[in-house]
Amino acid sequence: xxxxxxxxxxxxxxxxxxxxxxxxxxxxxxxxxxxxxxxxxxxxxxxxxxxxxxxxxxxxxxxxxxxxxxxxxxxxxxxxxxxxxxxxxxxxxxxxxxxxxxxxxxxxxxxxxxxxxxxxxxxxxxxxxxxxxxxxxxxxxxxxxxxxxxxxxxxxxxxxxxxx
Numbered sequence: 001x002x003x004x005x006x007x008x009x010x011x012x013x014x015x016x017x018x019x020x021x022x023x024x025x026x027x028x029x030x031x032x033x034x035x036x037x038x039x040x041x042x043x044x045x046x047x048x049x050x051x052x053x054x055x056x057x058x059x060x061x062x063x064x065x066x067x068x069x070x071x072x073x074x075x076x077x078x079x080x081x082x083x084x085x086x087x088x089x090x091x092x093x094x095x096x097x098x099x100x101x102x103x104x105x106x107x108x109x110x111x112x113x114x115x116x117x118x119x120x121x122x123x124x125x126x127x128x129x130x131x132x133x134x135x136x137x138x139x140x141x142x143x144x145x146x147x148x149x150x151x152x153x154x155x156x157x158x159x160x161x162x163x164x
Contacts, residue, residue: 037095043145050149094137097128
């Protein structure tokens with residue numbers, strides 16, 4: 001908020017002013033939704049990091065999943081008609097559906113997460129998973145990956161001090 005006030009005063013030259021509370025609440029909701037949309041990728045990185053004992057491998061595999069999912073959605077949606085129902089349960093389309101319901105209904109966001117129609121153009125917001133569906137899919141990814149990471153962490157044999 002402070003940086004936006006400084007920027008507004010520099011741009012307008014008249015000292016700027018505070019935004020009304022409706023704008024700040026919208027920004028807060030959009031920020032919270034963006035953080036929640038990124039949480040499955042964080043949980044994936046955490047799970048792989050615990051599994052491999054390497055944080056760099058966890059981050060690399062999480063990023064690789066993001067890009068591989070983008071490519072595979074396009075390829076498999078073009079090959080199989082039934083795959084469009086499967087894409088509703090993947091992270092990319094679910095995050096696009098989750099974020100599109102916030103008022104960020106731009107084609108750039110949808111194109112960024114790799115959701116396209118068969119003709120190659122960005123999909124319409126109405127064709128994305130609904131907000132409740134996207135929330136449930138994201139929550140399932142967070143719970144399963146976070147629970148698996150916690151289970152692996154508790155299962156790991158960590159030797160303590162023996163005092164011998």
